[in-house]
Amino acid sequence: MAKIDWEEYKVYKHQREGRDEVDNFEILLEFLRSYYNKTSPLEVFDALDTDPVGKMMLEKREIFQPEGLEAYLYRRLSK
Secondary structure (H helix, E strand, O other): OOOOOHHHHHHHHHHOOOHHHOOHHHHHHHHHHHHOOOOOHHHHHHHHHOOHHHHHHHHHOOOOOHHHHHHHHHHHHOO
16 A cells, blocks of 8 residues: 555645544544545555554554454444
8 A cells, every 4th residue: 555645634634624523533534535445444454554643543542453443433433
C-alpha cells in the first residue's frame, strides 16, 4: 500500500461537513475508504499499521489487530 497522503487527508477533512463534531480517526477511516477505495477492515488496518501516525491512532484506541478494527467499525455502525 502506498503511504497515507496526509496533505490530501487535510484537504478532505477541511472540506468535510460536520468535521468539528467527528473524531479525527473517524474522518481518517472515511478518507481511506474514499481516497484509497479501501473497504475491507484488513486493508484499512494494514494501511494504518504501516504509517507512524496511523499506528499511533490505532494504539490510542487500543486496536492492535485487524479484528479490533473490525469490532470498532461494527460498534460505530450499530450506534
